[in-house]
Amino acid sequence: MVESVPVHLPELEAERAFLAQARAALVRMHSDVLVREIPVIGGEDNDERFTNEANARAHQQRVLALVDLPDVPLFFGLLDYEPGTIEGIDRIHIGRRHVHDGNGVPLVIDWRARVSVPFYRATAGDRQHVVLRRRYGFSDAAELTGFEDEPLVGAVVSDQADAFLRAEIERPRTGPMRDIVATIQPEQDDLVRAALHPSVCVQGAPGTGKTAVGLHRVAYLLYTERERLSRGGVVIVGPNSSFLSYIRKVLPALGEVNVRQITIEELITHPTAAFDEPETARVKGDARMAAVLERALWSYVGTPVEGILYSKGSRRFRVHDYELAEIVSALRGSTRYAPGRNALAQRVAHAVLVQMERSGDSPDDRVQNAVARSKPVKDLLAAVWPQVTPEQVLHRLLSDAAFLAESAQELTEEERTALLWAKPARSWKSAKWSVADTVLLDELEDLIERRTGSLGHLVLDEAQDLSAMQLRALGRRCRTGSATVLGDVAQATTPWAAGSWDQVLGHLGKTDGIVAELDRGFRVPEQIISFAARLLPEIAPTLGVPTGVRTVADALSISSTDDLSSAVVTACKTALAGEGSVALIAADAQVADLRDALTAAGLQPALLGASEDAMDSSRLVCVPATLAKGLEFDAVVVAEPARIVAAEPRGLQRLYVVLTRAVSGLQIVHTEPLPKALDR
Numbered sequence: 001m002v003e004s005v006p007v008h009l010p011e012l013e014a015e016r017a018f019l020a021q022a023r024a025a026l027v028r029m030h031s032d033v034l035v036r037e038i039p040v041i042g043g044e045d046n047d048e049r050f051t052n053e054a055n056a057r058a059h060q061q062r063v064l065a066l067v068d069l070p071d072v073p074l075f076f077g078l079l080d081y082e083p084g085t086i087e088g089i090d091r092i093h094i095g096r097r098h099v100h101d102g103n104g105v106p107l108v109i110d111w112r113a114r115v116s117v118p119f120y121r122a123t124a125g126d127r128q129h130v131v132l133r134r135r136y137g138f139s140d141a142a143e144l145t146g147f148e149d150e151p152l153v154g155a156v157v158s159d160q161a162d163a164f165l166r167a168e169i170e171r172p173r174t175g176p177m178r179d180i181v182a183t184i185q186p187e188q189d190d191l192v193r194a195a196l197h198p199s200v201c202v203q204g205a206p207g208t209g210k211t212a213v214g215l216h217r218v219a220y221l222l223y224t225e226r227e228r229l230s231r232g233g234v235v236i237v238g239p240n241s242s243f244l245s246y247i248r249k250v251l252p253a254l255g256e257v258n259v260r261q262i263t264i265e266e267l268i269t270h271p272t273a274a275f276d277e278p279e280t281a282r283v284k285g286d287a288r289m290a291a292v293l294e295r296a297l298w299s300y301v302g303t304p305v306e307g308i309l310y311s312k313g314s315r316r317f318r319v320h321d322y323e324l325a326e327i328v329s330a331l332r333g334s335t336r337y338a339p340g341r342n343a344l345a346q347r348v349a350h351a352v353l354v355q356m357e358r359s360g361d362s363p364d365d366r367v368q369n370a371v372a373r374s375k376p377v378k379d380l381l382a383a384v385w386p387q388v389t390p391e392q393v394l395h396r397l398l399s400d401a402a403f404l405a406e407s408a409q410e411l412t413e414e415e416r417t418a419l420l421w422a423k424p425a426r427s428w429k430s431a432k433w434s435v436a437d438t439v440l441l442d443e444l445e446d447l448i449e450r451r452t453g454s455l456g457h458l459v460l461d462e463a464q465d466l467s468a469m470q471l472r473a474l475g476r477r478c479r480t481g482s483a484t485v486l487g488d489v490a491q492a493t494t495p496w497a498a499g500s501w502d503q504v505l506g507h508l509g510k511t512d513g514i515v516a517e518l519d520r521g522f523r524v525p526e527q528i529i530s531f532a533a534r535l536l537p538e539i540a541p542t543l544g545v546p547t548g549v550r551t552v553a554d555a556l557s558i559s560s561t562d563d564l565s566s567a568v569v570t571a572c573k574t575a576l577a578g579e580g581s582v583a584l585i586a587a588d589a590q591v592a593d594l595r596d597a598l599t600a601a602g603l604q605p606a607l608l609g610a611s612e613d614a615m616d617s618s619r620l621v622c623v624p625a626t627l628a629k630g631l632e633f634d635a636v637v638v639a640e641p642a643r644i645v646a647a648e649p650r651g652l653q654r655l656y657v658v659l660t661r662a663v664s665g666l667q668i669v670h671t672e673p674l675p676k677a678l679d680r
C-alpha cells in the first residue's frame with residue numbers, strides 16, 4: 001500500500017466514489033444476511049438437530065465474513081481486459097472478497113476467482129488478454145490515497161511492480177502479521193493456487209513468504225473447495241502461541257473466520273506434567289518408536305495353553321487349545337488390537353456354535369453373542385488378549401528395562417537407557433507424561449483402535465521442527481485430507497527433527513506430496529541475509545544461499561562493547577527513532593535483565609510470551625530467542641550471539657533464526673566474541 005502515488009485527481013475522485021459505493025454495497029449484503037431467516041427443520045432427533053446447528057453456524061460465519069473491517073481496504077487492484085474477453089464487463093476491481101450491488105452486478109471480484117489470476121500473472125510478454133493493471137495505495141485507515149497504472153501494451157514501464165512490492169514490504173509494522181494479497185508474487189501464486197491434492201511441501205529460506213503462502217493457500221482452497229473442506233475442516237498448526245497470535249488476523253482479513261490455528265500440543269490433547277532431556281525426547285520422537293510400540297503392544301497377546309469348556313444345561317462344548325491358538329495366530333496383526341480382541345471372542349463363540357449345530361441345535365446370533373460374553377470366553381481373553389490402555393503399555397515400556405529391551409530391538413543400549421525413567425511412577429495411573437510421551441500415547445491409541453474421521457486440510461508451519469512421531473500423529477488426523485507443509489531445514493532447532501522433506505512427507509503419510517522451493521527473500525535486506533548465510537555451511541550445507549530482493553542502506557551494524565545493557569539500551573533507542581516495530585532478541589536467560597535495563601531507561605518494553613497481545617501493545621518487544629521463530633520486526637537488536645549459540649545443542653540454527661527477523665535494520669551488540677562462522 002503506497003501512500004502517495006501521483007495520479008490525475010478527477011480519476012482518483014471517481015475511484016474514491018467507487019470505493020464508497022462498494023462499501024455501501026457490502027454493508028447492505030451484511031444486513032441482508034443478518035436479517036435472513038435461518039431455516040429450521042422441525043423434530044428433535046440427532047440428524048435434525050445436527051442440520052439445524054450446521055445451518056445456524058453457516059449463517060453466523062457468513063455474517064462474520066461480510067463484516068467490513070474498517071482498516072482493510074475493500075479492493076487493491078484493477079484489471080482492464082481487452083473488450084469482449086469477459087461477458088458484460090471489461091474492467092474489474094479485485095479485492096479480498098466478492099461484493100455486488102443490489103441487482104447482483106459484481107463491484108469487487110474476489111482475488112481467488114479465475115478472472116483475478118492475471119492480476120498476479122500477466123506480463124507484457126504474456127498479457128492474458130489484459131491491457132492495464134492498476135494498483136492502489138491506501139492510508140493505514142484504508143483511505144484511498146492514489147494508484148499506479150501499469151499498461152501491458154505499448155510503452156511498458158517494467159519496474160513499477162517491484163517498487164510497489166518494496167513499498168508494501170517496508171510499510172512499518174504495527175501489531176500482527178498482515179496479508180500480502182495485493183502483491184503475491186508469481187512463484188508464490190503457483191503454490192497458493194495449487195490443487196487441494198496432492199499435498200504441497202515448501203522449503204524456503206527465512207522471509208521467502210512460506211507462512212504467507214500457507215495462509216493465502218488456505219483462503220484459496222476454502223474458496224474453491226468449500227464444500228469438501230467444510231466436512232473435515234481445516235487446521236493450521238504453528239510452533240507456539242506467540243506465533244499463532246502473530247498470524248491470527250491474516251485469514252479473518254481475507255474473509256475466512258472458520259479455521260482453527262493451534263499448536264500440536266493443542267491438537268493432541270493429553271495433559272503433560274513432565275519434561276524430557278533432549279536425548280530422551282529425540283529417541284521418543286524417532287520413527288523407530290513406531291515399531292517399538294507396536295511390538296510392545298502385541299506382546300500382550302499370548303498363546304492359549306488350554307482349551308475352554310462352555311456349558312449349556314447339561315451339555316458341554318469344548319474348544320481345544322490348538323484350535324484357540326490357530327484363531328489367535330490368524331487374528332494377530334491382521335487387525336487393530338481392540339477389534340482383534342472382539343473378533344477373538346466372536347470366533348471362539350462361533351466354534352462353540354458350530355458344535356451346537358452339529359449336536360442338533362439351531363442357535364442364532366443372540367446365542368453367539370451370549371457365548372462371546374460368557375465367563376470361559378472372558379477368562380480366555382483376560383489370559384491371552386487382555387484389555388490394555390496406551391498408558392499401561394507406555395508406563396511398562398519406560399519403567400521395565402527387560403520389557404523395553406525385548407520390545408526395542410532396533411534401539412541401541414544407550415537409547416534404551418535414555419528412555420527409561422530414573423524414578424518410575426508406581427502405576428500407570430500416577431505416571432506424569434511429557435509432550436513426547438503424549439505423542440507415543442497417541443500412536444498406541446491408534447494401534448489399539450483406529451482413529452476415525454479426517455481433516456480436509458492440514459497446514460504445518462515450521463514443520464522442520466516436528467519429530468517423525470509427531471508427523472505420524474498429525475497424518476493420522478488427516479488420513480484422507482491433504483497437507484501444506486512449510487519449513488526451512490536450516491532453521492531446525494529441535495534435536496528430534498525428522499530430516500529431509502521426503503522423509504517428512506513419508507511420516508505424514510503423504511508420499512505423493514510435491515516439494516517446492518522458494519528462494520527470494522522478501523523480509524530481510526540482502527546485506528543481512530548474506531551475513532546470516534555465513535552460518536549455512538555449518539548448519540545446512542546442502543542448501544543454496546538465499547537472496548534478498550532488496551538492499552537497505554545501513555541495514556546491518558555490529559558493535560563490540562564492555563557494557564552490554566547500556567549498549568542494548570542505546571541500540572533500542574536508535575531503532576525506536578525509526579518507524580515501526582522493534583525487537584530486542586537475546587538468549588532466554590538474558591532477557592529479564594536486559595528488559596529491566598530497558599525499563600530503567602524509560603522505554604517500556606513488552607515481553608513476548610507474557611501476554612497474547614505483547615506485539616500489539618508496545619512498539620518495543622523483548623523476545624526470548626526460543627520464541628523468535630516465524631516472527632518479524634522492522635528493526636531488531638540482537639544481544640550477545642555467543643550466548644544464544646551456547647544455550648542449546650542447535651544454537652547456531654537458533655542464531656540463524658534470530659538474525660533473520662529484521663525487515664529494515666539489524667544491530668548486533670556483543671561483549672563476547674562472535675561465533676567463528678560469523679566473524680569473517
Ligand SMILES: Nc1ncnc2c1ncn2[C@@H]1O[C@H](COP(=O)(O)OP(=O)(O)OP(=O)(O)O)[C@@H](O)[C@H]1O
Pocket residue numbers: 165168169178179180183184185188204205206207208209210211212213488522523629630631632660
Ligand atoms: N509477495 C509479497 N508481498 C509483500 N510482502 C511479502 C510477500 N511475500 C512475503 N512478504 C512479506 O515477507 C515477510 C516474510 O513472510 P513470511 O513470514 O511468510 O516468511 P517465511 O518464509 O514464513 O519466513 P520464516 O522462515 O522466517 O518463518 C512478511 O512480512 C510477508 O508479509
